[in-house]
Amino acid sequence: MANIIKQKMMALAGDQAVAYAAKQSDVDVVAAYPITPQTIIVEKFSEYVANGEVETEFVCTESEHSAMSASLAASVTGARAFTATASAGLALMHEMLFVTSGCRAPVVMAIANRALSAPLNIHGDHSDSMAQRDSGWIQMYAENSQEAYDSIIQAFKIGEDSNVLLPVMVGLDGFTLSHTLENVETLSDEVVQQFIGIRKIPNVLTHEDKQSPFRLDPKNPMTMGPIALQNYYFEFKRQQEEAMKNALEAIQDVNKNYGDLTGRKYGNGLVDAYNLKDAEVAAICLGSTAGTMKTIVDKLRKEGIKAGLLRIRTFRPFPSKAIKSALRNVKAIAVMDKSMSFGGNGGPAYHEIRHVLYDSESKPFIVNYIYGLGGRDTSPTQLRTIYDDLQQILKNQTIEEPIKYLGLRE
Amino acid sequence: MTAKEWKFTSKDIANKPDLFLSGHRACAGCAPATVLKLVMKATRGPTIVTEATGCMEVVSSIYPYTSWATPWLHTAFETAAANASGIEAALKIMKKKGRISKEHVDVIAIAGDGGTFDIGLQALSGAVERGHDFLFLLYDNEAYMNTGIQRSGGTPHGAATTTSPAGRAVPGKLEYKKPLADIMIAHDMEYVATASPYYWRDLITKVRKGLEVEGPAFLHVFAPCPRGWRSNPAKSIEYSKLAVETCVFPVWEAVNGEYKLSIPSKVLSLAPQRKKPVSDYLKGQGRFRHMFKPENKALLEEVQRITDKRWQKLLKKCNLP
Missing domain, CATH: 3.40.50.970 (Thiamin diphosphate (ThDP)-binding fold, Pyr/PP domains)
Structure with missing residues (x-):
């Protein structure tokens, strides 16, 4: 440093x-x-x-x-x-x-x-x-x-x-x-x-086996954005x-x-883990919520609760390996989504995390919290209930509500 | 050498290397392909072309082949003018920073009537308002031919298309062709013109004039489509002549908003007796066949009326009697 x-x-x-x-x-x-x-x-x-x-x-x-x-x-x-x-x-x-x-x-x-x-x-x-x-x-x-x-x-x-x-x-x-x-x-x-x-x-290789800069260059004419049909489109993708x-x-x-x-690193660039090493319960979120979540984790740690946080910094490409590795010891996980996938059984981050953990050996409990839509404020007190719920899940060894809405009038 | 000083012979044009190469997959008798070939004969130096989705894009760029011997970009249907904006901005700043040579590069945006009259109009209007240095070339075959002959804002009154079929209750397209070149003049453009490939010298000269403008220029080119018009592929160039001779598609140019008829149309203003009836142009085209049925006589008369009305309006703009 x-x-x-x-x-x-x-x-x-x-x-x-x-x-x-x-x-x-x-x-x-x-x-x-x-x-x-x-x-x-x-x-x-x-x-x-x-x-x-x-x-x-x-x-x-x-x-x-x-x-x-x-x-x-x-x-x-x-x-x-x-x-x-x-x-x-x-x-x-x-x-x-x-x-x-x-x-x-x-x-x-x-x-x-x-x-x-x-x-x-x-x-x-x-x-x-x-x-x-x-x-x-x-x-x-x-x-x-x-x-x-x-x-x-x-x-x-x-x-x-x-x-x-x-x-x-x-x-x-x-x-x-x-x-x-x-x-x-x-x-x-x-x-x-x-x-x-x-x-x-x-440079890219041209049809004449020449090296040509990959741009619109009058000296090296290139056709960009062509039509590619059944015989080539798939390879492009x-x-x-x-x-x-x-x-x-x-x-x-x-x-x-x-x-x-x-002097500033954001985890490994893909995910940013906070107090995850020995965590039993962990929340996963994206963006600014992580700031508040970290203070909650600190509080919980002081109370002797093994809480952690994983912030997904890079959502595409989805860092499956890094996520799996970061969560390997966690027993109950709450994925937080600030968006909805209507009719899709939970938010997009939840889908992907569940997908990644499907073949994990630890088989943690995993639940979803939809929150903050339209800028709805989510207070630290509300956010803390996520960890309370996770502890309850661990205690009961069962999930009652896999998808919850935080701070919503129902 | 400016367009005015440029004295070219047909041999000069034939000998000039093509930038739009043969071997593309356009239909027999496709006038847009002829238009593009001629347009690219008018270039004056390094030129980047960007093209909207459409017939000419599809027939010329089928991977791994290309008909373009000049840098060419396609992105989407409505984006020709927006692409030109980005290309021109990039060239300008990269030159300023010394990342590319200082040599001037012309930018041509090409779109069909769908990509100009309809879906691309907003981007075109925006790019012209911003004053980017490019030539927008509209090849107008008067319908969405690439998707199978659907009506566009450029389809003329009465024409039958697959979305304005000539049925028992509705005899083809009821609406009138959008006066697009006039709309472009309303943007206070330095150069707006119309052209027809039969008058190829006129077309090439106008392309060159458009390129010479330091700012946006707009060229509306008439381009018969035998497939969509249900016309004889051998007669596409003949129709592009008849459209001018009947005043269905007069050729003119407007420099700083001053309208001036080009010679093929000017002749008709001087000798009105040489102006042909619209039926000369309409007959033989399958898309207008229903108009010659006795029950659609009024429709035929309406096309003549609107053609005359627009011609008179144009003469007035040109300060001609």
């Missing part, structure tokens, strides 16, 4: 931290459209442009659909592209998210996570990005503004890795993080740019799965290298 680089403490709301990280990452093109609670990101970035603080083409598109299309097009032209959105904006991008990952364009996008309409709600939950789970994007969720800042910088490094070449979305909880001022340790522009480097365009697997490695490497530089 002795060689940690000198950093500057700044008071930044999550959105500002994201914009600042994008600015320092020497982004070439930002194509974006305003939507609450992401708006501060584009506003802040516009200020940087207006004041000549960045060398970036800012394309103020007429919709999120065009924002993603322009980002993708800029990226395949060879530029480093960044955008940000939330909720309905992300839903409008849906079609283009698949095209972006399919074109292997490493666009980085911040998501100020927000509920989906109807009814209209501008507050934080994970419905928006969870609905894009299968779009071929790497998905990371930040616990605080510091991590939002760090993750944006890391996202460029991860996505642009020639073994990955995938777009990355970084989620920060709407309002809870996006609009809340926190102390954020920031690096200098030079250090950030040195860490990420200028975007390297990998399989390659994307391989890239996701490679991303598991890349995320861990980047987390480690960034940690060595700054």
